[in-house]
Amino acid sequence: MKKTVRVVGAVILDDKNRVLCALRSNAMALPNFWEFPGGKIEEGEKEEETLVREIYEELGCTIEVHEKIEEVHYEYPQVIVHLLTYRATIIEGEPKAKEHAELRWVPLGDLKSLEWAPADIPTVEALLANQVNI
Numbered sequence: 001m002k003k004t005v006r007v008v009g010a011v012i013l014d015d016k017n018r019v020l021c022a023l024r025s026n027a028m029a030l031p032n033f034w035e036f037p038g039g040k041i042e043e044g045e046k047e048e049e050t051l052v053r054e055i056y057e058e059l060g061c062t063i064e065v066h067e068k069i070e071e072v073h074y075e076y077p078q079v080i081v082h083l084l085t086y087r088a089t090i091i092e093g094e095p096k097a098k099e100h101a102e103l104r105w106v107p108l109g110d111l112k113s114l115e116w117a118p119a120d121i122p123t124v125e126a127l128l129a130n131q132v133n134i
C-alpha cells in the first residue's frame with residue numbers, strides 16, 4: 001500500500017498581493033515543479049508549528065500563520081500527499097532559497113504561468129477564485 005504523508009505549505013503573501021513561490025531543486029522529490037514552501041508534519045507537531053519551523057529552515061525567515069486555504073489528497077506514483085495550505089505573512093527576515101532552486105514573488109493573477117506540483121493546483125484555483133481574504 002502507498003504511504004500517505006501529511007504536508008503543510010505556506011501561501012506567503014506580501015502587501016502587493018504577490019505570492020512567494022518556490023521551485024523544487026534537483027535534489028528534492030518532484031524536481032522542477034513550483035510549490036508552496038513547507039514540508040512534512042512530524043510526530044506530535046501542530047500544522048502551524050511545522051510551517052513556522054520549515055519556513056525558517058528553508059527560507060531563513062519567520063512567518064505568522066493565518067487561516068487554512070485548502071486541503072487536498074493527491075495520489076502521486078510513489079506516495080499519497082495530504083497537503084494543507086495556509087495563508088501566511090513574513091514577520092521577520094528576508095526569504096532566501098536555502099534548499100530550493102529559486103524563489104519568486106509572483107502576482108496573484110500570474111500564478112497559473114508556473115508549472116505547479118499537481119497537489120498544489122486546488123490552492124492556486126482557490127487563490128484565483130478570490131476565496132481567500134487578502
Ligand SMILES: Nc1nc2c([nH]c(=O)n2[C@H]2C[C@H](O)[C@@H](COP(=O)(O)OP(=O)(O)OP(=O)(O)O)O2)c(=O)[nH]1
Pocket residue numbers: 005007008009028029030034035036037038039040041079081083117118119120
Ligand atoms: N513542501 C511542499 N511539498 C509539496 C507541495 N506540493 C506537493 O505535492 N508536495 C510534496 C512533495 C513531497 O513529496 C512532499 C513534501 O516533501 P518535502 O521534501 O517538502 O518535505 P520535507 O522537507 O519535510 O521532507 P524531507 O525532504 O526532509 O524528507 O509533498 C507543496 O506545495 N509544498
